Amino acid sequence: MSRSLSRLALLTSSIAASALLAQSLAAQPHDASVANHELHYYDIEDFGMQASEVNYAEHIAPILQQSCQQCHRPGGAGPMSFMSYDEVRPWAPVIMHRTAIRDRMGAMPPWFVEKDIGITDGFESDYSLSDKQLAMIQAWARNGAARGNPDDEPEPLVFAEGNEWTLGEPDLVLRGPDMTRPAVGPDWWGDLGLVPTGLTEDRYVKSIEVREINDIPMDQGTNTVGGRYIFHHMTYQSGVLSEDGSYIEPDSSVSWPIHEVGRNADVFPDSAGRLLHANSALHLSAAHLHSNGRETTGHLEFGITFFPRDYLPEYTNRGPRTGNGIDLDVLPNKANQELHNYVVLQEHTKIMAFEPHLHAPGVRMCMEAIWGHNIFTLNCVGYDHNWVKQYIYKEDRAPLLPKGTILHTIAFMDTTDANPNLADARNWAGGGRRSVSNMFIDLGYNVTMTEEQFQAEMAKRRASMEDRNEYDVGCPLCWAPVPEYSTLAGSED
Ligand code: HEC
Numbered sequence: 001m002s003r004s005l006s007r008l009a010l011l012t013s014s015i016a017a018s019a020l021l022a023q024s025l026a027a028q029p030h031d032a033s034v035a036n037h038e039l040h041y042y043d044i045e046d047f048g049m050q051a052s053e054v055n056y057a058e059h060i061a062p063i064l065q066q067s068c069q070q071c072h073r074p075g076g077a078g079p080m081s082f083m084s085y086d087e088v089r090p091w092a093p094v095i096m097h098r099t100a101i102r103d104r105m106g107a108m109p110p111w112f113v114e115k116d117i118g119i120t121d122g123f124e125s126d127y128s129l130s131d132k133q134l135a136m137i138q139a140w141a142r143n144g145a146a147r148g149n150p151d152d153e154p155e156p157l158v159f160a161e162g163n164e165w166t167l168g169e170p171d172l173v174l175r176g177p178d179m180t181r182p183a184v185g186p187d188w189w190g191d192l193g194l195v196p197t198g199l200t201e202d203r204y205v206k207s208i209e210v211r212e213i214n215d216i217p218m219d220q221g222t223n224t225v226g227g228r229y230i231f232h233h234m235t236y237q238s239g240v241l242s243e244d245g246s247y248i249e250p251d252s253s254v255s256w257p258i259h260e261v262g263r264n265a266d267v268f269p270d271s272a273g274r275l276l277h278a279n280s281a282l283h284l285s286a287a288h289l290h291s292n293g294r295e296t297t298g299h300l301e302f303g304i305t306f307f308p309r310d311y312l313p314e315y316t317n318r319g320p321r322t323g324n325g326i327d328l329d330v331l332p333n334k335a336n337q338e339l340h341n342y343v344v345l346q347e348h349t350k351i352m353a354f355e356p357h358l359h360a361p362g363v364r365m366c367m368e369a370i371w372g373h374n375i376f377t378l379n380c381v382g383y384d385h386n387w388v389k390q391y392i393y394k395e396d397r398a399p400l401l402p403k404g405t406i407l408h409t410i411a412f413m414d415t416t417d418a419n420p421n422l423a424d425a426r427n428w429a430g431g432g433r434r435s436v437s438n439m440f441i442d443l444g445y446n447v448t449m450t451e452e453q454f455q456a457e458m459a460k461r462r463a464s465m466e467d468r469n470e471y472d473v474g475c476p477l478c479w480a481p482v483p484e485y486s487t488l489a490g491s492e493d
Helices: 002-019 056-067 085-101 131-142 451-463
Strands: 172-175 179-181 188-190 194-196 203-214 231-240 274-276 280-289 296-306 337-344 348-354 356-358 362-371 374-382 406-413 440-442 445-449
Touching (some): 056 085, 056 131, 179 280, 348 374, 348 451
Antiparallel strands (some): 188 280, 194 280, 203 274
């Protein structure tokens, strides 16, 4: 406990300093090194509760149902089950610690968006814990982890057995070929060929979820996410099949979010469904497989749901991708290394999703918008190479950036021994595809907007704000005078 108390003291003394932080990240003192990860501790009395009243039945079980049991249940991805008081009780101190990490490597639940900077409450399917929920877990764990009255426990959630689709039963399931990896062996890269979709008409995709089906027994937990799988990742595209069915027509190619182990499903926003053509195929162009300690045979399944047949997307043009995959210089044995990347947006742009992609040394990524004299920190998220997460903006919170904005991404690396994901702290590493080399890319995506779409989106945003003192970090021009284009006036109504 003394360790946590000193953290608490540190935290309190830094509160005064943090009140002075400017909006700009450049002006913000930050320490992204693993050794100095801040733990987030709260006093339950600040939330109008007494520590002694916090109990499992009324306060902790609902949190586990909201944010943990989808993985921590028999057959889930987590190493132990948190379905009952008896299962949870022994873990109380560890649960307190892992949840207090909050937004850094090792945090539970695995959701790493920093809550104190940028666009807060901006993401879909956010299952992270609130300050109050952390306070309740901490008060509970420190005061004997009481059960309370079992009659107050919420109805248990019912989960289907095993490796179910998290988004529910898809409209279409496509299956890749079976692959076998030996118990021990080098990593394997390759092209797994085409998987015809069988579609006879164009359809727009609402969501896509990829799961690995393999012969590792479900009841055998592992301590790592990777230990349960052989597919490390899969890059794939779709497109119209050539006449002889041997390739996809290059000019029809549509790219899809990369499947990576530990990654969540992709739900496309209503304004930007993605096209799957009639007579198309998926091209599983670049698989990366690894051995996991036992001989394993497995394949990927792609579960797709569609928008209704008459649906047409509002946005179809993708904007630039940011980051730097090649030209990197990551020094050995050094925490808090920063890498920077800048892109000037050539069109008005709406950022739909943020997906930091780093390799083992990565600990944090931030995205900021530089517009005129202003710098807006859009979001900062922690990074843990065991969990590759995509954060999808809510449509009404997504950044709306005028053309000319400089989109600046900043990666933070820690190559010291404190970083448990690192193979060897002594090696210099440049950019490259292998996990021992580095990447620094935002795999999220954005769409470009016409002037009219841009003005209409901003008008909607303004209408939802109380008054001019309300401020949208992701919308630098929201309160700028509306330009007088004759075609724009009234076109919204
Ligand atoms: C998306 C799946 C997922 C969710 C959601 C999730 N966990 Fe986990 N959890 C894992 C996996 C996988 C591991 C093992 C890898 C690791 O330790 O990071 C783990 C490990 C842990 C551990 C460490 C166990 C040990 O051996 O030290 C604790 C404690 C834990 N989780 C608690 C929680 C709590 C509490 C929640 C909800 C607030 C939660 N987890 C939500 C998947 C998940």
